[in-house]
Amino acid sequence: MAKSLQKIFALIKKEFRIVWNDSISRGIIIALPIVQLILFAHAVTMEVKNIDVVVIDQDNSLQSRELISKFENSPQFRKIYHVNDMREAQEKLDQQDVSMGLVINNDFSTAVTSQTPTDVLIITDGRQTNSAAIIVGYASQIIMSYGAEISSQSGAKINVVTRNWYNPNLEYRWFVLTVIVAMLAVVMTLLLTALSIAREREMGTFDQLIVSPLSSFDILVGKTVPPLVISMILVCLMSITVTQFFDLPFRGSIILFLASMSVSLLSIVGVGLFISSICATQQQAVLGVVTFMMPSVLLSGFVSPIEDMPTFLQYFTYLNPMRFFINLTRGIFLKGMNVADVSINLIPLFVIAVITLSIAAWTFKRQQG
Secondary structure (H helix, E strand, O other), rough: HHHHHHHHHHHHHHHHHHHHHHHHHHHHHHHHHHHHHHHHHHOOOOOOOEEEEEEEEOOOOOOHHHHHHHHHHHOOOOEEEOOOOOHHHHHHHHOOOOOEEEEEEOHHHHHHHHHOEEEEEEEEEEOOOHHHHHHHHHHHHHHHHHHHHHHHHHHOOOEEEEEEOOOOOOOOHHHEEEEEEEHHHHHHHHHHHHHHHHHHHHHOHHHHHHHOOOOOHHHHHHHHHHHHHEEEEEHHHHHHHHHHOOOOOOOOOOHHHHHHHHHHHHHHHOOOOHHHHOOOOHHHHHHHHHHHHHHHHHOOOOOHHHHHHHHHHHHHHOOOOHHHHHHHHHHHHHHHHHHHHHHHHHHHHHHHHHHHHHHHHHHHHHHOO
């Protein structure tokens, strides 16, 4: 056991030395993420469109049902969920089952018939800043249109009250920065791991590694630990950068954040090792990373909401570690996710890590045979 640990430690030390002695690698893993973080924070923009709504109709009157029917018949809104209290509505918003909440007070019909002003509350998920702004615009237009319709009959006035949860002022940079932290961590982790074995093959040392006393498990651990440690350090550096220089709030638990990032990055390491195990050169490995990253980003919910995608693609996103990684960074930073919410996202990441690392280990074992 002691000899096995000594061999693994020697391999880990060698991996760290190779990365550090390569000036290009040092520049990529240290300077590039910070530079990209600052540039992307000012440059990245996006648009979102489809909407699901949770409704609390405390009045349950003809007038309130008429208002809700306006949302049901609107092409911008898809599903309307009816709940009884704010706790159920908050649960749906927390789990991102819906993008908006609509609360109609119990005096709505009375105010309409008595020609007195009344409020309708719109609640949006401020973690999706661009979506929240668009949703408020759509919902306000519908409510004001209904208000104008009944105003001509009764003289009533409906006021729209908006609350943006988790990001009250809809700071767009908050949304972008939490996503960029995850994306840059994924890119750096994939590059480090995908180039690892491909570099060994190009240098002619992979065959020596295969015939060495190291088992396939030893090789797997030795190739997993360095990029995982480096990536965790990068995540911490980027997190400090966005909180200190961009005033991004951190509302979650640091321990829970570090634990979830470890599992998330482990799943990415597994993908990187899988790519590396099937590539003969570093050029092929880089191409493999690019090939993985493009659909990964597009299916993560960053560019377009997952609910707007075709149904078969929505199921396909469950195989995408980027989707859950982004949910975790955004949720822990802005919402302060609890253990239950984090676990929902960690389970698929853990499954992905087990599958990809197992395939990589099997590849090493087969090549040793």
